[in-house]
Amino acid sequence: MTTTAAPAPISRVLTWCLHLLVGCLLSLTAVRAVLAGSPNAAAVVALAAALGAVYAAGPLVPRVRTSRRAAAVWSAAVGGVWVALLALTADAVWIAFPLYLLQLHLLSRRAGLAAVAATAAVAITGFAAHAGAFTPAAAIGPALGAAVAVAVVWGYQALYQESERRRVLIGELTATRADLAEAQHTAGVLAERERLAREIHDTLAQGLSSIQLLLSAAERALPDRPGKAAAHVHQARQSAVDNLAEARRFVAALAPPALEAASLADALERLCATTSTRHRLTVRFHLTGDPAPLPMAHEVALLRIAQSALANTVRHALAVTADVTLSYFDDHVAVDVVDDGTGFRPDTGTDGFGLAAMRARTNALGGTLTIETSPGHGTALAATLPLTAALDSR
Structure with missing residues (x-):
């Protein structure tokens, strides 16, 4: 019992x-x-x-x-x-x-x-x-049985209590880690909102205020000074052009033009072709697995990582060839960039090649970034994002 x-x-x-x-x-x-x-x-x-x-x-x-x-x-x-x-x-x-x-x-x-x-x-x-x-022999059996029972039950109770303490500690640790991850995610969202708020305030909001003032001035000058009103309208139009450019910059930062009317595979293939045309580097594209729909954030991250990796290859690796592979698996999607360049020492502690930005992109989406390289043996970079989480966030 x-x-x-x-x-x-x-x-x-x-x-x-x-x-x-x-x-x-x-x-x-x-x-x-x-x-x-x-x-x-x-x-x-x-x-x-x-x-x-x-x-x-x-x-x-x-x-x-x-x-x-x-x-x-x-x-x-x-x-x-x-x-x-x-x-x-x-x-x-x-x-x-x-x-x-x-x-x-x-x-x-x-x-x-x-x-x-x-x-x-x-x-x-x-x-x-x-x-x-x-007789003493008659007492040995019951007494020995009692001693064994006490040792067994108390030993089991001690083990059970220790197991319960560990279970509680593990539960608390898991809850703490979940709370920490949620806090970090919330902090990241708030930081991004603050950044966008500053950008909008310093550009679009100021521009719209300027347009409103210019149009108000043109409205006041229109009956008596049509030339002055036309000048105000022209200035308002120019401000609108400038703010439209800013708005397009925001959109481009969130959704690259390469992904607006094409798939991630097509965008990566065009990236490889463009890089091969503009630089002395032969870049080949490979696609493995069955493509699956991804959220824009995941497609942007993988495309940006591939762009950054190829840019590093062009600027620093002195490579002749590079291969970009987009792979779809059952539970994750990955982009691999491999070149035959000079490589580098990954344990130097320096980050002059944008690796921190790539790692931040993958970590923000629950993925991983791995780099294999050594001097004289090229570089292999792999960015992996969970496919299930990507589909759930659509």
Whole structure:
């Protein structure tokens, strides 16, 4: 038995093992009494059945699982029937061991230890009474069984408590990490909003205010000074052109023109072709897997990373060829950029090649950036983004 409403799987297994042990020992006691032809055989069988019934009633009573007092009452009832059975047959002394386990599990540590000591004393006394004399050997069995039961139960309880403490600590750590990740994400969103707010305030908002003032001035000058009004309108028109350019810059920063009317694979293929045309570098494009729809943020990140990696190759690697591979897998999408250039030492701690920006892009979308390079052996860069998360964010 256990006093918790939701026992652990191992606790349930031990409970059923205890039930099975009690049932087997009661059956063995009854069978031996019948086979031995004891004059008390009928009474032994009846008391064994009564003890089994009282024992079986405990797991069916909800309060026994939730109340230590109810558990103590049930344990005392089981012990009382057992004492009566022990008075009829010495074989009942075997049942003392599962009673030890039951008492230690149901009662508090002090009460359980006292109950075990009392049960052991009754077992020794009953066995000695049936034997007709008290011997040290008669006391060894019940006493040793009590010691083993105490060691087993207390050891299990210590392990269980340690396991529970670790489970709680792991849960707290997981919750803390989730809260930290959420806080970091929120901080990133707020930082981006602040950046866009500053950009809009310093450009579009100021420009629209200027247009409003110029048009108001033109409206006031129109009846008497049409030339002055025309000048104000011209200035407002020029301001509108400038602000339209700013608006297009914002849009371009969020959605590159290369992705406006083409897929990511097409954009990367054009990037490879353009780089090969403008520079002394042969860039080949490869596509593997079945293309899957991605959010714009993921497509922008992969395209920007490929652009930055090829730009580094052109400026620093002295490479002859480079390969750009877009790969779609079951759970992630990846862009690999491999060149045959001079390579570099990745452990120098410097970041003059835009690697921090690439890593920031992948980390912001839950991905990873890996770089394999060494002096004289080229560079292999891989940006990987989770495909499931990408589809869920659409």
